[in-house]
Amino acid sequence: MKINIIRISVFIFLIFFIIIMFVGLTKNNNYNTKNLVGNEISEFQLISLNNNETFFENNDLINSQFTLINFFASWCSPCRLEHKYLIKLKEENKKIKIVGINFKDKKDNALSFLKELGNPYEFIAKDSDGSVSVLFGVYGIPESILINNEQKIIKKFIGPINQSHYKELVQIIN
Amino acid sequence: MIYFLLYSPMLIADNKSNLLEITKNLRCLVCQGQSIADSNSDFALTIKLVVEDQLKSGKNKNEIYKFLISKYGEWIVYKPSFSKDNFFLWLLPYGIFLFGGMIIFVILKKKKHS
Numbered sequence: 001m002k003i004n005i006i007r008i009s010v011f012i013f014l015i016f017f018i019i020i021m022f023v024g025l026t027k028n029n030n031y032n033t034k035n036l037v038g039n040e041i042s043e044f045q046l047i048s049l050n051n052n053e054t055f056f057e058n059n060d061l062i063n064s065q066f067t068l069i070n071f072f073a074s075w076c077s078p079c080r081l082e083h084k085y086l087i088k089l090k091e092e093n094k095k096i097k098i099v100g101i102n103f104k105d106k107k108d109n110a111l112s113f114l115k116e117l118g119n120p121y122e123f124i125a126k127d128s129d130g131s132v133s134v135l136f137g138v139y140g141i142p143e144s145i146l147i148n149n150e151q152k153i154i155k156k157f158i159g160p161i162n163q164s165h166y167k168e169l170v171q172i173i174n
Numbered sequence: 175m176i177y178f179l180l181y182s183p184m185l186i187a188d189n190k191s192n193l194l195e196i197t198k199n200l201r202c203l204v205c206q207g208q209s210i211a212d213s214n215s216d217f218a219l220t221i222k223l224v225v226e227d228q229l230k231s232g233k234n235k236n237e238i239y240k241f242l243i244s245k246y247g248e249w250i251v252y253k254p255s256f257s258k259d260n261f262f263l264w265l266l267p268y269g270i271f272l273f274g275g276m277i278i279f280v281i282l283k284k285k286k287h288s
Contacts, residue, residue, distance in 0.1 A: 009277070129223055131223060133220060134245060
């Protein structure tokens with residue numbers, strides 16, 4: 001009887017172990033921060049790329065129904081790919097404001113990048129050492145964060161914005 | 175002046191050991207199985223800088239972990255805090271230990287009788 005209990009227990013344990021292994025191995029383990037959607041963003045103060053006297057803060061988010069915070073750099077090639085969608089977003093949608101944060105870049109390079117591809121940004125901030133990116137939970141660029149005027153994260157786009165992301169964005173803001 | 179000369183190297187050394195301790199418990203999100211302390215990726219360097227700044231501003235270990243968890247989620251720390259989502263993982267080793275002990279106890283008892 002006791003031996004049977006042990007056998008049944010070992011069997012149940014093995015089944016449980018196999019299930020855990022199966023779930024663990026079939027689950028997508030590529031972590032991203034998309035589960036932070038819905039969180040309120042913390043206090044920030046962005047300093048303009050052009051001078052040290054102009055700022056963009058939490059209060060400036062109230063002026064627009066949606067704000068897309070886009071991390072970019074001139075040395076980042078996927079940023080070039082997404083740029084046309086940011087330009088299109090600015091031209092075709094009035095409900096959204098795009099704020100660019102220039103990540104670990106040289107000012108001159110960033111300005112020539114924008115001169116070449118166009119400037120979709122209402123405000124361009126600098127993040128010379130990357131510390132601003134941590135405030136927004138960014139771990140690679142390009143990354144874009146859609147925030148509403150209640151300062152809540154609506155959506156995170158990790159990697160370059162593409163056609164389907166663009167459609168998704170337009171759907172959310174309209 | 176004397177106070178500064180005496181204590182500032184100690185404070186710097188203290189902050190450095192704290193920095194290492196904290197970054198060893200932080201996962202590099204863009205690396206394969208490396209901690210922030212072990213990695214030289216752009217992301218790891220940024221996190222090291224932020225942790226160092228926060229230590230200099232007087233924040234303690236728990237405040238820094240809390241800040242980073244709020245930005246990157248629980249995944250950033252190697253040792254997540256006990257919560258309703260992970261209680262099972264925390265309790266499972268104890269459960270297995272008790273289960274094993276129970277089996278050994280039953281076997282030994284059986285052997286003794288026979």
